[in-house]
Amino acid sequence: MIANNMITPSYEYLSAPTLVAGKSALPYQLPESTDESYRSRVPLLHSGVVQADASHHPLAHSIYRHRRFTPDPAVSLPQTENRLEGPSIFGGIVSMHFGHVLTQSLGRLWAHELSPTAPIVFLPETLRVTELPGFLTALIRSFGIQNPLMLMPHSVICEHLLIPQDICNLSHRPAAQPFFRDWLKRHRPAVLGEQAGRLYVSRSRLGLQQGHYLQERLLEVALIANGYDVFHPQEHSLSEQISAYSKANQLIFADGSAAHLWSLAAPGGQDVAVVLRRPRDRAFVNWFRSLDCGRIHYIDCVIADFGKRGDGPGRSVALLDMAAVWSQLRTLGFHQDSRQIGIERARLDAWVAALPRRFRWPLGVPFDLDQLSLQILSLRRHVNLRRCG
Numbered sequence: 001m002i003a004n005n006m007i008t009p010s011y012e013y014l015s016a017p018t019l020v021a022g023k024s025a026l027p028y029q030l031p032e033s034t035d036e037s038y039r040s041r042v043p044l045l046h047s048g049v050v051q052a053d054a055s056h057h058p059l060a061h062s063i064y065r066h067r068r069f070t071p072d073p074a075v076s077l078p079q080t081e082n083r084l085e086g087p088s089i090f091g092g093i094v095s096m097h098f099g100h101v102l103t104q105s106l107g108r109l110w111a112h113e114l115s116p117t118a119p120i121v122f123l124p125e126t127l128r129v130t131e132l133p134g135f136l137t138a139l140i141r142s143f144g145i146q147n148p149l150m151l152m153p154h155s156v157i158c159e160h161l162l163i164p165q166d167i168c169n170l171s172h173r174p175a176a177q178p179f180f181r182d183w184l185k186r187h188r189p190a191v192l193g194e195q196a197g198r199l200y201v202s203r204s205r206l207g208l209q210q211g212h213y214l215q216e217r218l219l220e221v222a223l224i225a226n227g228y229d230v231f232h233p234q235e236h237s238l239s240e241q242i243s244a245y246s247k248a249n250q251l252i253f254a255d256g257s258a259a260h261l262w263s264l265a266a267p268g269g270q271d272v273a274v275v276l277r278r279p280r281d282r283a284f285v286n287w288f289r290s291l292d293c294g295r296i297h298y299i300d301c302v303i304a305d306f307g308k309r310g311d312g313p314g315r316s317v318a319l320l321d322m323a324a325v326w327s328q329l330r331t332l333g334f335h336q337d338s339r340q341i342g343i344e345r346a347r348l349d350a351w352v353a354a355l356p357r358r359f360r361w362p363l364g365v366p367f368d369l370d371q372l373s374l375q376i377l378s379l380r381r382h383v384n385l386r387r388c389g
Contacts, residue, residue: 009165009179010059011111016052017161019090020071021123022154024078040128046072047123049090049163059163063171064093064104064125082156087118089162094151095125096133099257099314102264103170103287105136110183111164112145118162119148138238139264143187170283174290181292188265189239191246195269198228198334199248201258204372205232213277213302213318214373216254218341222326223252226335233258250334259288266293273297273334275325277318278305297332301325303345304352306380317376319352321345343367355383 025044048070049060054077062069089112094105105122112120120140122132132151140149167177176184200223204216220230228250233241238261245251245262250271253259259274272294280298288296301324306317322342329335351366361378369377 007179009110009167009177011114011162011164012057012059013087014049014051014057014158014161014163017057017158018050018077018080019048019084019121019123019152019156019158019161020050020078021047021152021156022127024080024155025069025071025123027072041126043067043069043126044124045069046075047093049161050077057163059165060090062093062166063169064095065097065100066171069093069123069125078155080155080157082154084119084121084152084156084158087115087160087162088150088158089115089118089120089147089164091120091122091149092166093125094122094132094136095129098133098135099260100170101133101136102139102257102260103168103175106139106264107166107168107176107180108164109140109143109145110167110180111162112147114164115162116147119150120145121150121152121158121161123152135238139261142189142239142242145187170287173286175283175287176290181290184264184291189242191243191265191267193247195247195249195267197248198223198226198250199231199244199252200228201231201233201245201251201253201256201262203254203256206234208376208379209315211256211277211313211315211317212376213254213275213320214376215320215322215342215370217370217372218322219275219325222337222341223335226337228252233261252329252334263288263291263293266291268294270294271297271333273299273329273332275320276300277302277320278313278316281313297328299325299328301328303348305384306377307382307384317380319348321348352383357384358382 025047026042027045030039045067049057050071051057056071092105092108094101132149137149168180169175200220202220203212224230231244241261242265246265246267253274255274255277274296276298280300301321302318303321304319323340323345326341347367358381363377
């Protein structure tokens with residue numbers, strides 16, 4: 001039941017609207033000869049809800065990955081024989097990307113309390129999204145939501161559709177409204193046991209094409225020596241991840257989506273730091289602030305970023321001043337180890353300054369790097385300088 005002490009977000013029931021999805025939602029006509037791999041990656045920007053009178057309902061507009069998803073008013077309503085009987089709830093846009101699903105596909109879940117047995121219907125971001133990601137289903141169930149869940153791969157006419165307001169989205173200001181915070185407190189999974197111990201949430205076992213920072217394993221070894229457990233979230237179930245994050249009293253995250261999952265389960269009273277590999281983004285900071293996660297320490301010691309043409313920030317590979325990272329963690333109380341780790345800053349600066357903006361591998365490295373860092377570098381071709389924050 002919806003709490004009575006909060007202002008309920010907007011919602012509306014529609015009769016016989018059309019959910020525009022799948023190929024009908026492509027933003028432009030593709031030639032028949034278009035490569036299927038390319039076609040499957042095109043964002044379905046015209047996905048959304050069209051009312052029976054062909055008008056668009058403002059509550060159904062969605063923002064996902066910095067793009068607006070809404071049917072094109074200049075395009076005729078797709079003709080479809082597909083029907084969805086009974087009541088259903090519009091869930092918004094979904095993809096297979098862990099971080100964006102957590103921050104942009106949950107904002108309408110609160111409406112399950114208005115219709116506890118109606119299916120929640122999501123629309124795919126692209127044609128290659130053919131099923132709901134398992135982690136989304138697991139997360140929704142952990143909230144105690146038992147509504148059927150559906151991914152709609154094609155346009156369909158709904159008998160009755162509930163359109164709830166999206167009250168939690170990384171692109172909104174604030175990202176999460178007070179009602180969502182209250183809803184989350186009532187629905188976040190309970191974790192048994194007291195907070196104890198230290199946890200470092202790593203990216204070192206992700207694929208080489210993913211975002212990394214160099215020398216991460218050096219940091220892991222130093223943290224293990226100071227009582228930290230190193231946690232690789234992709235090797236654990238969603239419930240195990242939530243439990244691990246909730247039970248630690250000191251948490252250090254390698255910059256990535258794992259911190260977003262923690263934010264949805266954060267019990268409060270924890271010391272948390274994020275070791276950045278990308279510029280500190282306003283949306284990133286706004287997300288944690290709006291979910292009232294407590295103070296987070298952002299450690300920005302990036303000297304340079306190695307990348308490939310076309311890579312987005314999610315795949316950035318950063319060279320950090322690891323000595324400065326270690327020093328800041330000590331100052332903030334995450335350890336009391338007075339030793340120094342990492343390569344001297346002057347040597348790092350000299351090496352990076354001598355690199356061309358574009359380079360070929362093998363690349364001369366005038367100091368010892370671990371094998372993982374060398375493997376990651378071997379796949380990169382560009383370097384951009386940044387100042388250590």
